[in-house]
Amino acid sequence: NAGVMQNPRHLVRRRGQEARLRCSPMKGHSHVYWYRQLPEEGLKFMVYLQKENIIDESGMPKERFSAEFPKEGPSILRIQQVVRGDSAAYFCASSPRQENTGELFFGEGSRLTVL
């Protein structure tokens, strides 16, 4: 009974490269959230997706960042032309419910380091 699976756990990129972070929600969950956490800080909301739909992307930077959750396969958070300020832990969470109960199940995170 696997939980939320994120990969890679650690990713190192040079400035200007692309980073792709993947998230497989818990079985039966169709709602996915992405959060960013800087060292010693809280979780900043980025985007909320349901299968094939972006519901709320108000926390996503307007440029270089994109997210998708296709009908088949994991959710992907893509960061193009990474900069040092993108270095952070990116957490994915999933939820089974239609209502916004806030009961989220988190993965272990993907830690991006930009050199």
Next chain:
Amino acid sequence: GQQLNQSPQSMFIQEGEDVSMNCTSSSIFNTWLWYKQDPGEGPVLLIALYKAGELTSNGRLTAQFGITRKDSFLNISASIPSDVGIYFCAGGSSSASKIIFGSGTRLSIRP
């Protein structure tokens, strides 16, 4: 935008002491939640609150949803070493689909 203010930012306590932390906002939330994050891991849900005034316990943890719907507190009784970690409050509202997190309270236990 919506923001949650958590206090204290950090706490150092003796094993066996009770702990209290709180979360406030200028916005109304319909749901208050408390999560705990251990080093190198993702947050884990501790308690969820859905009604103003609601008081809920989970073992040694007790949390309350403030009457004004703008605040919540979390108490931990008789702390033990495994309570060490970062505690986050989170809020959800019907007007927004996202769940907002506070900046966290870092709990450490004095040896």
